[in-house]
Amino acid sequence: DQQVKQNSPSLSVQEGRISILNCDYTNSMFDYFLWYKKYPAEGPTFLISISSIKDKNEDGRFTVFLNKSAKHLSLHIVPSQPGDSAVYFCAAIPGNNNDMRFGAGTRLTVKP
Amino acid sequence: EAGVTQFPSHSVIEKGQTVTLRCDPISGHDNLYWYRRVMGKEIKFLLHFVKESKQDESGMPNNRFLAERTGGTYSTLKVQPAELEDSGVYFCASSQQAGRGGYTFGSGTRLTVV
Known part of the structure; x- marks a missing residue:
């Protein structure tokens, strides 16, 4: 069963605007969450993470939000x-x- | 520092044949993981080595898959005999610490079974 779900297979945004990628999980035992970024023909690259004791972690242009009660980040x-x-x-x-x-991934396209 | 290296990058084999994938982790990384992504779906965990020992192999699909890490350095993943449903991209990752923090992934081996 898929314990980590990314329900949007793709997202397109305009350059300069905000991109919001969503993720839901079902396993209440998860206590550490990560985002990876993957370019074609390359392996996933670690981007940012958050522990379950926090609800927000920021690194430059990237911010991850965690809502434990909703099992959503x-x-x-x-x-x-x-x-x-x-x-x-x-x-x-x-x-x-x-x-x-891992979730199934969301393909983000940022248009110039 | 060299990254995680996987070989080959692509492999096309016939059903029933044997294929061996290789992963060279980052030097000094005791933890080595194998993952698989099938048909654009989620990246699924296969197994985890700590040095030469299998820490967790709960994700291995069946006994046609055999992973080894002799000497605690590089690892091989053998599929014998290969079936059509084994097609996908096989990723290897390594880390100094297990679990927390980001793993370093290789570029993957795209396996196609025809």
Whole structure:
């Protein structure tokens, strides 16, 4: 069963605007969440993470928000740049083991 | 510092044949993971090595898949015999610490079984 869900397969935004990528999870044992970015023909690259004891983590243009009660997290990119165009994967790790679970990914296209 | 290297980058084999994928992790990374992405779906965990020991192989699909990491350096993932549903991109990742923090992924091996 898919414990990490990214329900939007694609998202298109204009350069300079905000990109919001969403992720839902079902396993209440997840206590650490990550976002990865993937370009074609490359492996995923770690972008940003958040622990379940926090509800927000910011790193430059990237901010991840966590809503534990809703089992939902989101990645905000502002301002979006054409170089941000990639597939973004949400991932989660449970507290009782180290098995990282990924969502199916959202393809972000930032138009100039 | 060299990244995680995977070989080959692409492999096309016939159903019933054997294929061996190789992963060279970042030097000094004790933790090595194998993942697989099938048909644009989620990236699924296969197994986790700590040095040469299998820490968790709960994601291995069946006994046609065999992973080894002799000497705790590079790892191989053998599929024998390959089936059509084994097609996908196989990613290897390594990390110094297990779990928390970002893993470094290789570029993946795209396996096509025909």
